[in-house]
Amino acid sequence: MNIKNDINASAARRNAKSVTPDQVALDILLSNTSKQTKQRKLSALSKMVNDQRTNRVECPECGDHGPHDDNGDSRDLTYLCRECSNQFEAA
Numbered sequence: 001m002n003i004k005n006d007i008n009a010s011a012a013r014r015n016a017k018s019v020t021p022d023q024v025a026l027d028i029l030l031s032n033t034s035k036q037t038k039q040r041k042l043s044a045l046s047k048m049v050n051d052q053r054t055n056r057v058e059c060p061e062c063g064d065h066g067p068h069d070d071n072g073d074s075r076d077l078t079y080l081c082r083e084c085s086n087q088f089e090a091a
Contacts, residue, residue, distance in 0.1 A: 003044040021049045052090055055079065061086035 068079040
């Protein structure tokens with residue numbers, strides 16, 4: 001189970017380029033899945049949001065989990081890996 005699939009599905013349902021974690025959580029809660037599946041998905045979403053807030057996302061270039069430097073732009077957040085200096089977008 002990959003939370004990114006749920007994020008992409010939420011964006012597709014709304015014909016939007018991106019969605020907020022609240023919108024994804026609402027879609028998960030309203031989905032036709034078991035309570036356990038909903039809980040797993042919500043836990044994964046919570047972990048992803050927490051990792052992004054603490055700059056502990058995985059660098060796509062070297063795999064380092066940070067913390068990374070960020071540009072501070074909440075609408076178009078990008079990170080700069082401290083290990084390999086790769087600049088990458090937030091998930």
